[in-house]
Amino acid sequence: MQQPSPSTARPLGPTPAEYEQRLLRVRQEMARRSMATLVVTDPANLYYLTGYNAWSFYTPQCLVVPAEGDPVLFAREMDAAGARSTTYLSGDLVEGYPERLVHRPDVHPFAWIAERIRERGLVDHAGGSTVGIEGDSQFFSARGYLALRSGLPDAALEDSRELVNWVRVVKSDYELAQMRIAGTIAQRAMEVALEAVAVGRRQCDAVADILAAQATGTTDHGGDYTAIVPMLPTGDGAGTPHLTWTDDVFRDGEATTIEIAGAYRRYHAPIARTIMLGDPPERLASTAAVARDGMAAVLAELRPGRTPQEIHALWDAVIRARGLSKASRIGYSIGVGYPPDWGERTISLRSGESFPLAAGMCFHVILGMWMDGWGYELSEPVVITADGAERLTNLTQDLTIRK
Amino acid sequence: MQQPSPSTARPLGPTPAEYEQRLLRVRQEMARRSMATLVVTDPANLYYLTGYNAWSFYTPQCLVVPAEGDPVLFAREMDAAGARSTTYLSGDLVEGYPERLVHRPDVHPFAWIAERIRERGLVDHAGGSTVGIEGDSQFFSARGYLALRSGLPDAALEDSRELVNWVRVVKSDYELAQMRIAGTIAQRAMEVALEAVAVGRRQCDAVADILAAQATGTTDHGGDYTAIVPMLPTGDGAGTPHLTWTDDVFRDGEATTIEIAGAYRRYHAPIARTIMLGDPPERLASTAAVARDGMAAVLAELRPGRTPQEIHALWDAVIRARGLSKASRIGYSIGVGYPPDWGERTISLRSGESFPLAAGMCFHVILGMWMDGWGYELSEPVVITADGAERLTNLTQDLTIRK
Numbered sequence: 001m002q003q004p005s006p007s008t009a010r011p012l013g014p015t016p017a018e019y020e021q022r023l024l025r026v027r028q029e030m031a032r033r034s035m036a037t038l039v040v041t042d043p044a045n046l047y048y049l050t051g052y053n054a055w056s057f058y059t060p061q062c063l064v065v066p067a068e069g070d071p072v073l074f075a076r077e078m079d080a081a082g083a084r085s086t087t088y089l090s091g092d093l094v095e096g097y098p099e100r101l102v103h104r105p106d107v108h109p110f111a112w113i114a115e116r117i118r119e120r121g122l123v124d125h126a127g128g129s130t131v132g133i134e135g136d137s138q139f140f141s142a143r144g145y146l147a148l149r150s151g152l153p154d155a156a157l158e159d160s161r162e163l164v165n166w167v168r169v170v171k172s173d174y175e176l177a178q179m180r181i182a183g184t185i186a187q188r189a190m191e192v193a194l195e196a197v198a199v200g201r202r203q204c205d206a207v208a209d210i211l212a213a214q215a216t217g218t219t220d221h222g223g224d225y226t227a228i229v230p231m232l233p234t235g236d237g238a239g240t241p242h243l244t245w246t247d248d249v250f251r252d253g254e255a256t257t258i259e260i261a262g263a264y265r266r267y268h269a270p271i272a273r274t275i276m277l278g279d280p281p282e283r284l285a286s287t288a289a290v291a292r293d294g295m296a297a298v299l300a301e302l303r304p305g306r307t308p309q310e311i312h313a314l315w316d317a318v319i320r321a322r323g324l325s326k327a328s329r330i331g332y333s334i335g336v337g338y339p340p341d342w343g344e345r346t347i348s349l350r351s352g353e354s355f356p357l358a359a360g361m362c363f364h365v366i367l368g369m370w371m372d373g374w375g376y377e378l379s380e381p382v383v384i385t386a387d388g389a390e391r392l393t394n395l396t397q398d399l400t401i402r403k
Numbered sequence: 404m405q406q407p408s409p410s411t412a413r414p415l416g417p418t419p420a421e422y423e424q425r426l427l428r429v430r431q432e433m434a435r436r437s438m439a440t441l442v443v444t445d446p447a448n449l450y451y452l453t454g455y456n457a458w459s460f461y462t463p464q465c466l467v468v469p470a471e472g473d474p475v476l477f478a479r480e481m482d483a484a485g486a487r488s489t490t491y492l493s494g495d496l497v498e499g500y501p502e503r504l505v506h507r508p509d510v511h512p513f514a515w516i517a518e519r520i521r522e523r524g525l526v527d528h529a530g531g532s533t534v535g536i537e538g539d540s541q542f543f544s545a546r547g548y549l550a551l552r553s554g555l556p557d558a559a560l561e562d563s564r565e566l567v568n569w570v571r572v573v574k575s576d577y578e579l580a581q582m583r584i585a586g587t588i589a590q591r592a593m594e595v596a597l598e599a600v601a602v603g604r605r606q607c608d609a610v611a612d613i614l615a616a617q618a619t620g621t622t623d624h625g626g627d628y629t630a631i632v633p634m635l636p637t638g639d640g641a642g643t644p645h646l647t648w649t650d651d652v653f654r655d656g657e658a659t660t661i662e663i664a665g666a667y668r669r670y671h672a673p674i675a676r677t678i679m680l681g682d683p684p685e686r687l688a689s690t691a692a693v694a695r696d697g698m699a700a701v702l703a704e705l706r707p708g709r710t711p712q713e714i715h716a717l718w719d720a721v722i723r724a725r726g727l728s729k730a731s732r733i734g735y736s737i738g739v740g741y742p743p744d745w746g747e748r749t750i751s752l753r754s755g756e757s758f759p760l761a762a763g764m765c766f767h768v769i770l771g772m773w774m775d776g777w778g779y780e781l782s783e784p785v786v787i788t789a790d791g792a793e794r795l796t797n798l799t800q801d802l803t804i805r806k
Contacts, residue, residue, distance in 0.1 A: 058541070142539075216611045328481050
């Protein structure tokens with residue numbers, strides 16, 4: 001692999017040694033599974049392994065990682081130049097497929113890519129070869145999969161089961177620094193959000209403030225785009241978690257749950273809070289108290305060696321003692337994120353998961369209670385250190401009340 | 404299908420008759436292809452057919468449309484309530500799959516959905532049946548496809564080749580009204596953008612202004628989130644189209660291409676302009692003149708009966724006469740959009756495409772010239788009417804120069 005030259009290296013980005021280390025860990029896992037080649041399609045994984053970062057993932061692209069030799073990045077022709085100028089990959093390790101293949105029902109870029117994979121010898125046919133694909137990666141479509149399979153008739157395609165995502169779970173010092181910066185942006189954005197929600201104001205105008213705060217970031221660090229837009233279901237809508245905004249106004253007597261993130265160089269620190277306009281009903285106030293106690297119980301024990309199911313059980317005990325229950329997970333691994341999700345699709349904090357937690361992992365601990373016609377959310381982005389959970393923000397964990 | 408009740412109908416949304424008409428057109432095409440069932444996964448198609456609109460597409464969801472009888476919407480359990488409250492589908496026509504299926508390598512929601520499809524009799528096994536899938540839909544993963552195929556062993560899965568997307572190509576009067584509103588938001592956002600780019604200002608701060616303008620929209624109509632974030636490659640980066648912003652500052656002597664959209668109720672009007680800080684180099688000024696002439700040639704002939712290849716040839720003649728060439732398409736069909744793309748993945752304005760244009764189609768005509776280390780963009784969102792192209796904005800088409 002070519003070393004980055006001074007003029008093309010991303011300033012303050014990971015060192016060449018860190019990229020080499022990432023690739024090595026991916027290859028170690030490939031070797032363990034006897035995988036000759038891995039076709040990486042998740043934009044977050046592409047960024048993690050090469051630094052390639054552009055809004056080009058709406059057309060097919062992938063990094064082909066052979067067990068030995070240089071990885072090759074394939075992208076649409078008009079995006080290949082951007083890939084060459086923003087990654088450490090030298091010119092011939094980036095290939096652009098022809099424009100005529102874009103958005104056609106009868107031909108697919110992955111057929112072209114498969115041909116180039118064969119021509120470049122990126123897949124070893126000696127004795128049959130296993131080619132890993134990212135089965136549940138966003139932006140790797142069924143048609144793309146079928147085209148790749150047809151184009152590599154001698155290869156056995158095998159789901160990598162989030163191989164690269166699992167390599168990403170434990171963050172390097174460089175990555176933790178990015179996460180902490182993302183936390184400062186999240187903190188600022190949530191402070192703005194809690195000021196922006198007011199009786200009689202349009203939801204879209206509050207969102208305008210939030211989006212501006214997310215992009216502005218801080219004086220030292222500008223914000224990146226977030227993988228999910230601000231979600232702030234209000235009133236009846238707060239009973240369901242993923243509704244986006246409208247141009248209706250906020251009303252007195254209604255609560256709004258706000259879930260947003262701060263993002264820096266694609267690293268995400270998501271955070272959720274709830275604001276009540278007027279006097280909170282008893283049910284909301286008591287749920288807020290339960291969530292705060294549950295969060296304290298979870299954060300106190302989120303440390304290396306604990307398992308997700310143990311953490312979930314602590315939460316479950318707190319809410320069951322108050323007569324509440326919650327079916328969904330209470331958190332998930334975070335780090336690099338691209339739309340439509342800032343989660344890493346690896347570890348979830350829920351019952352039945354026993355993968356031990358380790359220092360350097362990052363989680364979005366989200367205690368969302370979605371009831372019939374109302375809801376409450378409290379969340380924290382955290383890093384697991386040898387000493388336990390380190391919060392990335394320091395906002396109060398209480399229900400915000402504005403009268 | 405249940406009629407919308409007054410309390411759940413989206414205000415000013417499509418009428419029940421319009422939803423019925425949309426479904427009818429989908430079923431007519433299904434019948435033509437002997438398709439017993441269609442599994443719709445593209446969020447834009449889900450919204451078009453049901454009104455369902457939430458940031459829930461990062462976990463599997465689909466609308467199963469049988470040739471006869473009610474369509475059924477499948478989503479994650481925590482999202483099913485939102486689907487019931489925002490669509491015309493009655494309670495039992497929305498099913499939520501269990502939380503335990505989310506983000507696991509060993510089980511997949513589409514296995515559960517396949518089982519429910521069989522149990523509900525949504526696929527006709529008499530004499531074998533063809534089940535259409537959306538092969539290149541975003542958010543329908545290879546793993547989801549394989550789970551659906553395994554779960555419907557008696558069905559023949561067939562790529563629908565953007566069946567619903569093609570139904571969407573010609574817009575109704577209701578839809579054209581949304582597009583025109585989106586145009587007013589796009590206009591305002593671009594006016595803000597051209598003011599926001601200034602020497603010494605951080606790119607992220609300009610983006611903050613743009614994002615806020617996109618969400619604020621106009622006094623009458625709040626903006627929705629756009630399917631693509633603002634793209635404003637600057638300086639050397641302007642030679643590649645899809646780079647997003649950084650916290651570097653804009654510099655004197657550099658040009659910035661700005662590509663953004665106005666969005667209203669998921670309908671998108673994208674627009675691109677270029678701004679020069681300082682005196683434009685001759686190559687930029689002359690490219691701007693060529694693009695303006697090319698746009699005039701295209702818009703003059705964009706009318707019912709013309710074909711995409713004819714339109715492309717007009718453009719090509721203009722730029723070839725000036726010694727320029729462009730490999731990529733000069734436009735594509737637009738309408739409802741979800742991340743990561745505001746295009747409909749149907750008609751592209753390029754050579755080799757002969758599907759005749761018709762009144763009610765909408766296009767983003769984008770003349771992007773990406774050179775080695777610099778670039779120029781000029782685009783217009785337009786509606787094709789019986790009389791020709793109607794622009795959705797009325798901004799000047801010249802290069803903006805700020806000294």
